[in-house]
Amino acid sequence: MTSSTNPYRRVTTFTYWLISAAAAGLGVFLLYVSGTSWAEGHKTLSNLMNQLGGLAIVSVAIALLWELVGRRAFFNEMLEVQKLKTDVVESALESIGTDYTKALEWSTVIANARHLDVFSAWANTWRNQNLSALSALIAKPNSKLRVFVPDPTDRNCVRSLANRFGYTENDAKGKITEAIDGYKQLDGATPSGRVEIWTSSVHRVFTSYRIDDRIVVTLYHHATGQRVSVPVLVCREGGSLFKFFEHDLEVVHSASKQIYP
Structure with a gap:
């Protein structure tokens, strides 16, 4: 995959991956803490940390799928729709x-x-x-x-x-x-x-x-x-x-x- 020559897009992509890595790291950390001996004495907090950790990891996985596949497919679809709209406007097709x-x-x-x-x-x-x-x-x-x-x-x-x-x-x-x-x-x-x-x-x-x-x-x-x-x-x-x-x-x-x- 060729890298983008647009500096704003590179910054946005870097920020996206940085936030994703941080969220995934936080999820792993919460899951780890929820399984320690300390968490055994704090069941309610342990369950909450376990759920939040799992949610963070799943959210990152979904976001990665959107970034790698969904966003590009959506973008291509929008290009097709926009091209059709442009063609209709230029031709002045009414119906x-x-x-x-x-x-x-x-x-x-x-x-x-x-x-x-x-x-x-x-x-x-x-x-x-x-x-x-x-x-x-x-x-x-x-x-x-x-x-x-x-x-x-x-x-x-x-x-x-x-x-x-x-x-x-x-x-x-x-x-x-x-x-x-x-x-x-x-x-x-x-x-x-x-x-x-x-x-x-x-x-x-x-x-x-x-x-x-x-x-x-x-x-x-x-x-x-x-x-x-x-x-x-x-x-x-x-x-x-x-x-x-x-x-x-x-x-x-x-x-x-x-x-x-």
Whole structure:
């Protein structure tokens, strides 16, 4: 074992061992005295000295085990906890789970938002669940709803999504078209300028929702044709996760074409 280069730690360790040695010596002394002929005439005091001596020796043994094993294990555990805490803080991870419906109070957050970007394969269920909140969002002046969906005219893109989700190509194309039509209808008969729909052939590996200073990401799985729970991340602006997904969305934006309005 290498010695510490920290002088304060060396002093603390020396003091600890000095006190331990003194306590152990006192315990041995008390045990010795309790067994002498003098102690036979002082039974009460002898029993007390015997118990105190044994207690001192046992206490020193426990303290030594803590010093040699327990303290280092505890310290290592604290380092791991601290590192995890630091990682969470730096990434600005707000929550993680496997149910996107519980990731946020969606209706409240969307209705109170000013800017919402949706990057998905289609997310028709999510849209239908939040129609009222989406309507409240785009009814506000200076609000913006941008939707990024796959290009339904790109057969390779449609085929890839069909294989991933266990649909036929026609079904997958229909899902994309349903999403496009759904957002157009949400905007009303006359385009408000507050709803934009973009398409691209970018291969989807997750769905993301950027809501003002938050991004919610739901990952996809590789169990073709099966419906399973997937990880859901919620991160705030300023963290490394938000920066990554924000940049990724801007890359998609630059590779997309606007089809509405």
